[in-house]
Amino acid sequence: MNDPHLWWYVTRASAVLAWVIMTAAVLWGIVLSTRVFRGADNPAWLQDLHRYLGGTALVLTLIHMVSLVLDPWLAMPIDQLLIPLIAEYRPLPVALGIVAFYVLAAVQVTSLVKNRLPRRLWKAVHYLSYVAVLAVAVHGAFAGTDAGAAWYQAVATVVVTATVLALIVRIIMARRRPTSAPVPAVAPTGTVPSLSEANPGDPLAVTRMRIVGKHPVADGIVRLRLARVDGRPIEPWYAGAHITLRLPVGIERQYSLCSDPADRGHIDIAVLRAEPTGLGSTYLHDVAGLGDELDVIGPRNHFPLEAAHEYLFIAGGIGITPIRAMIEALPPSRSWRLVYLGRTRSEMAFARELEQRYGDRVRVIAGDERAQRLDVAAEIGATDADVYACGSSGLLDDVVAATPVERCHVERFVAIDRAAGTERAPVTVITRRTGVRVDVPAEQSILTALQHAGVPVATSCGTGVCGTCETRVLAGTPQHLDSVMADADKDEIGVFYPCVSRATSPELVLDL
Ligand code: FES
Structure with missing residues (x-):
């Protein structure tokens, strides 16, 4: 710490690293906005990486500024570091550095409270990142001590070129109007979720969420935006997923997610007012308001977007x-x-x-x-x-x-009656983990029989449409009578829905 050059090294290293990482964050933002990796991977990690890069660049910038104050050779007054154009040393280039710092801080802060801001405002602040990276280039070229060094010029050339190219791509993307003109059909890779992969995390975990947005999006339809009360990101989910809301009026209702799966800061649902019997939709339209908290189960996905050429x-x-x-x-x-x-x-x-x-x-x-x-x-x-x-x-x-x-x-959304005309036979159900054997008469559902025998099974709709009671079948042949997904898909992943489905074999062994 006594080495008089130490802070000089810290100043230079933190500045160059902050600049390079800030540029990487901007380029990653382009990858996100152009959906380059969409369909080829779970986009959530891209969002996280983008956020971490931006945060790291801000921390390095702060280190750069603190080191300017602590460097005994410079001993830069704090006010000259925070107020543009009052620095004694090269005021204009220093001012550009200060502006870049404020922009970077604004981008990070607005990203943290993104759910509470108009999307346009958040976007506008975000776009200022390009200005910040270019301002840093000018700042470094005229206020830095390495501007004449070959290594610095090489780094500057790469960073500035990358930023300008990113800016051009962003402008082109913003202006491009999608058309139905044939585009090369790219088959999604195998990393598009298969049926068995479509539900990462514990799909039945209950999460406390808060309503952070409520807007009408059509006559009789309101969009609700939900974010976790603890401020943590939403569990990764795939398009086609839904959540179950546990409403304070004592009922549960399922709603499909309609937001971007890449956005883990919040999830959106759109609720149709179902008159006159829709107790859940009436509550969400007329009673639920901003700041209200709800228990949310899921996201859960029985409708995943799978690999296809078109x-x-x-x-x-x-x-x-x-x-x-x-x-x-x-x-x-x-x-x-x-x-x-x-x-x-x-x-x-x-x-x-x-x-x-x-x-x-x-x-x-x-x-x-x-x-x-x-x-x-x-x-x-x-x-x-x-x-x-x-x-x-x-x-x-x-x-x-x-x-x-x-x-x-x-x-x-509504179960179809698949039981009409089918013969319901008695079946013996054996639960492998709890070791229970239950004889289920023809007139009773397997779910009810299991509950009476003390075997807990999660349930919600009771009509075979929500998928909450999904249970793995270890042996026997289920007779699918639900409306959740195609029977072949259920057989492929070895599940059935005991609230309505039965068995064509005399015994069914379940993973319960
Ligand atoms: S409880 Fe909804 S499908 Fe069984």
Whole structure:
């Protein structure tokens, strides 16, 4: 510490490192905004890396400033470090460094409270990062002591060139209007979640969340933004996921997530007011307000976006919610189309936004605009894309009827009655972990029998649509009577839903 050169070294090293890491953060921001890695990986780690790079650059900048004060040769007064243009030494270049510091700090602070800020404000502050990196370049060139050194000039050339290129890419991306012109279809790699990978973390863990945003997004539809009460990031989730809200009125309701899976600061749901019986939606529309806290189970995913060379999304009404998250998750180069149906345009959440952002990739068919009815069979028959659909039972029945099973992915809000006409036979259920053997009569559900026998099984809807009671089957043949996902998918990952499903074998061994 007594070496008079020590602080000089610290000053130089921290400055150059801060500059390089700040540039890396900007470049990583480009990777995020251009969705280069979307569909090829869980984007959450990219967000984390971006944040850590920005935070590290800010810490290094602070070290740089403190070392300027502590350096006995410079002993820079603190006010000259904090107030632009009053420095005795090269006031203008020093001022640019000070401005860059404030911008960097503003970017970090606004990112921490992003959920409470208008998105435009957060974005505007974020874009100032480019200005900060270039201001640092001028600051270093005219206020630094290494500007003439070859190594410094090499670093400066790389950093400035990278920043300018990043800025150009960002401007082009902002101006580019997506079209339905054919783009090279890139098959997503194997790291797109498989069915068994679509639920990282404990899907039944209960998290306390706070309502941090509430806005109407269409007639009768309100968007709620939820963030963890403890301020920690949301568990990683994939497009197509939903959460279960435990409402203070004593009921649980499932809602699809409609935000960007890469954004772990919050999750969004859109809630349709279901008159007159919708106790859950009435509560969320009329009673729940900003700052209210709710217990949230999940996210849980029974509708994951899987690898495909091309996608056809079909959404009916509020069924747009999981589809919107899927569109957010895909990289711009991926080939997809959306057909979005609704009774009236004013009741169609996100319709205008999706049209504006994605141009003629999006076809909105609103009943009040005298639009032609969708011929579902013809629409699907004209493509070999994988079909993802969510909406009314009638629409989904048409989609299922028209789509080859291996390309058909639907999510239902209302259970279909698959038990009608099927014979319900008694079955003996054995729970491997708890060692219970239960004889389930034909008129009783397996879930109820298990609960009576003291075997705890999580449950919510009780009608075979939410997926909460999902249980692994270790032996025996389940008879799937639920509406959660395709039977082949359930068999592939070895699960069934005991609230409605039964067995075709006399015994069923469960992982309970
Ligand atoms: S409780 Fe909802 S699917 Fe069984």
